[in-house]
Amino acid sequence: MEILILLLALFVLSLFLGVELITKVPPTLHTPLMSGTNAVSGITLVGALLAAGSDTSPILVNGLGFIAVTLATINVVGGYLVTNRMLAMFKRK
Amino acid sequence: MDQTFVNFVYLVAGILFILGIKGLTKPKTAVRGNTLSALGMLLAVVITLLDSSIVNFSYIIAGVLVGGIIGATMALRIQMTSMPQMVALLNGFGGGASLTIALAEYYSKLGQAPTSFADILTPVVTSASAFGQGAEATIALVSIGLTVLIGAVTLTGSFIAFAKLQELMKKSYGLPGGPIGNAIFLIAALAAVVSLVINPGNTVAMVSIVGLALLLGLFLVMPIGGADMPVVIALLNSYSGIAAALAGFILGNTVLIVAGSLVGTSGLILTQIMCVAMNRSLANVLFGKMAAGGETVDADEIYAGKVTSAQPDEVALILEMAERVVIVPGYGMAMAQAQHAVRELADAMEARGTEVEYGIHPVAGRMPGHMNVLLAEAEVPYDKLVEMDRINPTFEDTDVVIIIGANDVTNPMARESEGSPIYGMPILNVDKAKNVVVIKRSLSPGFAGLPNPLFAMDHTLMVYGDGKKAVIEMTTALNQA
Numbered sequence A: 001m002e003i004l005i006l007l008l009a010l011f012v013l014s015l016f017l018g019v020e021l022i023t024k025v026p027p028t029l030h031t032p033l034m035s036g037t038n039a040v041s042g043i044t045l046v047g048a049l050l051a052a053g054s055d056t057s058p059i060l061v062n063g064l065g066f067i068a069v070t071l072a073t074i075n076v077v078g079g080y081l082v083t084n085r086m087l088a089m090f091k092r093k
Numbered sequence B: 001m002d003q004t005f006v007n008f009v010y011l012v013a014g015i016l017f018i019l020g021i022k023g024l025t026k027p028k029t030a031v032r033g034n035t036l037s038a039l040g041m042l043l044a045v046v047i048t049l050l051d052s053s054i055v056n057f058s059y060i061i062a063g064v065l066v067g068g069i070i071g072a073t074m075a076l077r078i079q080m081t082s083m084p085q086m087v088a089l090l091n092g093f094g095g096g097a098s099l100t101i102a103l104a105e106y107y108s109k110l111g112q113a114p115t116s117f118a119d120i121l122t123p124v125v126t127s128a129s130a131f132g133q134g135a136e137a138t139i140a141l142v143s144i145g146l147t148v149l150i151g152a153v154t155l156t157g158s159f160i161a162f163a164k165l166q167e168l169m170k171k172s173y174g175l176p177g178g179p180i181g182n183a184i185f186l187i188a189a190l191a192a193v194v195s196l197v198i199n200p201g202n203t204v205a206m207v208s209i210v211g212l213a214l215l216l217g218l219f220l221v222m223p224i225g226g227a228d229m230p231v232v233i234a235l236l237n238s239y240s241g242i243a244a245a246l247a248g249f250i251l252g253n254t255v256l257i258v259a260g261s262l263v264g265t266s267g268l269i270l271t272q273i274m275c276v277a278m279n280r281s282l283a284n285v286l287f288g289k290m291a292a293g294g295e296t297v298d299a300d301e302i303y304a305g306k307v308t309s310a311q312p313d314e315v316a317l318i319l320e321m322a323e324r325v326v327i328v329p330g331y332g333m334a335m336a337q338a339q340h341a342v343r344e345l346a347d348a349m350e351a352r353g354t355e356v357e358y359g360i361h362p363v364a365g366r367m368p369g370h371m372n373v374l375l376a377e378a379e380v381p382y383d384k385l386v387e388m389d390r391i392n393p394t395f396e397d398t399d400v401v402i403i404i405g406a407n408d409v410t411n412p413m414a415r416e417s418e419g420s421p422i423y424g425m426p427i428l429n430v431d432k433a434k435n436v437v438v439i440k441r442s443l444s445p446g447f448a449g450l451p452n453p454l455f456a457m458d459h460t461l462m463v464y465g466d467g468k469k470a471v472i473e474m475t476t477a478l479n480q481a
Helices: A002-022 A027-041 A044-053 A059-091 B003-023 B027-049 B058-077 B080-110 B117-121 B135-165 B179-198 B203-221 B226-251 B254-278 B282-287 B299-303 B312-321 B331-335 B339-351 B370-377 B388-397 B467-480
Strands: B324-329 B355-360 B385-387 B400-404 B435-440 B460-464
Touching (some): A002 B226, A002 B254, A027 A059, A027 B003, A027 B027, A027 B080, A027 B226, A027 B254, A044 B027, A044 B058, A044 B254, A059 B027, A059 B370, B003 B254, B080 B135, B080 B203, B080 B370, B135 B179, B135 B203, B179 B203, B226 B282, B254 B282, B312 B400, B312 B460, B312 B467, B324 B339, B324 B370, B324 B388, B331 B370, B331 B467, B339 B355, B339 B467, B355 B370, B355 B388, B370 B385, B385 B388, B435 B467
Parallel strands (some): B324 B355, B324 B400, B400 B435
C-alpha cells in the first residue's frame, strides 16, 4: 500500500510538471512535440522487455511480449528519428 | 542487478525526459532536448536488459529488429505533408504496446496461462492473491483492466484517424444513437473490468474488455471529419500516454509513470488548445456535428456579382507596390505541396525590400503545428511564422494578405454574424488588410460548409486554380517586373 501511495504521488506530481512544461512549448514546435512525446511513450519498451524475456512464462506471454517490444521499438526509433529530422529543419537558418 | 540501482537509473532517465521536453520550449535548444530524451531512453532500456529475470533474448532481439527497421523506415521516408498520418500511427502503436504489456502481465500472473487459443477463453480458478495482497490485488487488476481498455481504444482509434488522414476513409460512419451507442460500449467494457476485479480468473471478462474497447476505438473516431483530426490526434496522443502511465502502475515501474504522465498531459493540453482555437467543446468535436446555423446562409446571395477574380500576373502588380505582405497558409497548401513555391515567392518579395511574414492559425492543417513544419521544411526561418494572437494586430498595417488553401479560419462571419455556427471562433482578421488575395480552386465552402463573405469583399481578389501553379506564376511575374 505504501508503494502505491508513492507511485500515485509520483503520478500526480508528474502531471503538474507536465502542465508547467508543455504550456511553455511554442505553437511552432507542436508537431515535433507530439512526435517527441510519442517517442517518450515508447518507454513501455521497458515493460515489454520484461514480458518478452522472462523464461518461466508460457509462450503466450512471450508472444505478447514480442508484439509489445516491436510496437514500442517502432515508437522509440521512429519517434526520435522523425522528431530529430523535423527539429533539424527548424534549426538551420 | 540491485533494484535500488535500477530505480536510480530510472530516475536519471526520467530527468532526461523532462530536460528533453524543456528543450522543446525553444527552437534553438530543441535538437539537444530530443537527444537528451533519447539518451534517457537508451539508459532505461540498457538497465532493464541487465535485469536478472530476463533470460530469453530471442523474442527481444526479434522485436527490436522488426520494430527498429519499421520505425526507422517510417521516420526517414515520411513526407512532411504526411506527418499527421505518422503521428496517428505512432499513437496507435503506443496504445498497442501498453495493451499487449497489460495482457502479458495478466496471463503471466494468472499462472495457468493458456497454451491453446481455446484456453484463452476458458475461465481459470484463481485467487486474487496471484495479483498481490488485499487492496494491492484490486489496484493491480484495475490497472490491468484500464490499461487494456485505453490501450485498445487508442490502437483502433488511431488506425481510423490514419485512414481518414490518408483519405482511405472519406465518409463518416457512426453508431446509431451516436454518443449513447458509444456510452453503452464504454459501460459494458467498464463492467467487464469490474467483473475481472471480482474474479481475476474470469478470462472471458478479459477478452470482452479487449473486444469491446477495440470496437469502441473504431466507433469513436469513425464519425469525426477530417478537419477535426487535430483534436482527435492530440487526444489519442494523450490516451497513449495515460495507457503507458497505467502500465507503470501494473509493473510498479517509476519511469513508466513519469514518462506516461508527461505524454498524457502534453496530449491533453494540445487538445485543449485546439478546441479553444475552434471555439468548440471537446464533447462537441467528438460527438456533435457543426450546429446547423439559425438562418441558412445562401452562398449565391453573398457571392452574386461581387466576387472579383484576378490572374497571377495581376496580383504580382499589387505585390510590387506592397511594403508588408502576410501569407496565410492552410491545409490546401499541404495538399498542393506548395510550401517551396510559397517560400520562393516570399524570397522574391523580400529581394524587393518587402516585409513578409506568415500568419498561422492554431488549427490550420491536420495536426497542431502542421503548417510550421511544412514551412520549416521549405527553409522558412521560424521567427517569420507568427501565431494568431501576434499577427492579428498587424493586419491593419499590411498591404497584401495572400491566403493559400485556408478558408474557415479567415471567415469574418465568425466575428460578426451571431447566428453562424462558427460564431465566436477566433480567426485571422485578414479582411483588415488593404488587399486580400485568395488562391483557391473554386468558391466551394470549407469544412464548416459555410460561404465566406471575405471572398466577396471589395478589396479581395480571387485567384482560381492550383495553389502551387498560381504561386509560381506570381513569382515569375514579380521577378520580371
